[in-house]
Amino acid sequence: xxxxxxxxxxxxxxxxxxxxCQNTEDLSLKQLHKSNAxxxxxxxxxxxxxxxxxxQNNAKGVKGVFPPLKDSDYFLEDPKRAIHNILYGQSxxxxxxxxxxxxxxxxxxxxxxxxxxxxxxxxxxxxKSNQIINLNDVKWVxxxx
Ligand code: HEC
Numbered sequence: 001x002x003x004x005x006x007x008x009x010x011x012x013x014x015x016x017x018x019x020x021c022q023n024t025e026d027l028s029l030k031q032l033h034k035s036n037a038x039x040x041x042x043x044x045x046x047x048x049x050x051x052x053x054x055x056q057n058n059a060k061g062v063k064g065v066f067p068p069l070k071d072s073d074y075f076l077e078d079p080k081r082a083i084h085n086i087l088y089g090q091s092x093x094x095x096x097x098x099x100x101x102x103x104x105x106x107x108x109x110x111x112x113x114x115x116x117x118x119x120x121x122x123x124x125x126x127x128k129s130n131q132i133i134n135l136n137d138v139k140w141v142x143x144x145x
Contacts (some may be wrong), residue, residue, distance in 0.1 A: 041114070043121025050108050051118065059126050065103060067096040070126045079131045082119050083141045086110060112138045 041049065048057065054066040061068035069075050074096040075082060084090075089107035093100060110118070112135055120132045 041117075043117035043119075044125065046110070046114050046118040047121055050110065054105070059122065061096075064099060064101070067094070067099070067101045067103075069122050072096050075122065076127060076129060076131070079119055079123050079129075080133055080137050080141070082122070083115055083133065083138050084145070086115050086118070087138075087141060088145060112142075 047059075051069070052059075055061050055069050056066070059068060059070035061072075067074065069082075074094060085105060086108045089105050091104045093102045095101070115138050116133060116135055123129050123132050
């Protein structure tokens with residue numbers, strides 16, 4: 001009887017501990033999203049946080065694995081297409097500056113205005129181009145995925 005009780009108590013504690021772990025995880029995730037939005041990061045900061053791990057800090061990518069976003073014929077052909085890449089990810093075979101890429105880019109979680117900022121950072125600062133995009137472009141892509 002005694003052991004049974006303590007096993008029960010033990011189980012209750014384990015379950016409670018697991019539940020509380022899950023709760024804290026959820027909470028901290030929510031807080032992360034909140035603080036991110038409140039931080040009002042610049043396009044460059046957003047790029048460094050969400051894209052540079054693959055496309056590299058200098059946006060030149062890794063040949064054959066992660067396509068370049070700087071001086072990329074594919075990106076500059078239509079920067080609006082990048083909105084779709086970011087919102088939905090991309091895994092079809094593409095050719096960038098004559099090199100074939102058959103990789104997987106996961107969708108990146110960002111607010112609409114963050115998508116605008118990060119794409120325009122790439123357009124204006126990285127590529128010195130004037131093909132900037134705006135919030136309506138992001139809304140259009142969301143309505144026509
Ligand atoms: C986990 C790695 C990874 C991350 C993070 C990532 N990408 Fe990509 N990206 C890729 C891969 C791989 C491809 C090529 C996909 C394919 O082969 O179809 C790609 C393709 C692209 C393309 C089209 C190809 C080109 O060179 O123009 C754009 C634009 C792009 N990414 C922008 C971004 C932006 C902006 C971010 C951050 C908001 C980002 N990516 C985050 C891996 C990543």
